[in-house]
Amino acid sequence: MKIKCPKCKGAAELESDFSLVKCNDCDLEMSYGEYVKYVAHNDVTYSDILGDYAGSTEGQTAGTLDEWD
Numbered sequence: 001m002k003i004k005c006p007k008c009k010g011a012a013e014l015e016s017d018f019s020l021v022k023c024n025d026c027d028l029e030m031s032y033g034e035y036v037k038y039v040a041h042n043d044v045t046y047s048d049i050l051g052d053y054a055g056s057t058e059g060q061t062a063g064t065l066d067e068w069d
């Protein structure tokens with residue numbers, strides 16, 4: 001079964017018995033339990049980064065768009 005590789009965002013392969021996640025693109029190889037933890041950790045990190053980014057640049061982005069209009 002194909003799943004999204006948490007490392008390179010490519011197509012990774014999940015064994016049908018959920019024992020192993022493998023990605024040929026970046027040589028990722030981990031158990032499904034590790035994969036779930038890895039993805040969960042990355043999701044939290046990403047939302048933190050995105051939240052900070054949106055908050056700190058909101059005013060600047062609006063100003064820049066107005067100038068281009």
Ligand SMILES: [Zn+2]
Pocket residue numbers: 005006007008009010012023024025026027028
């Ligand atoms: Zn990969």
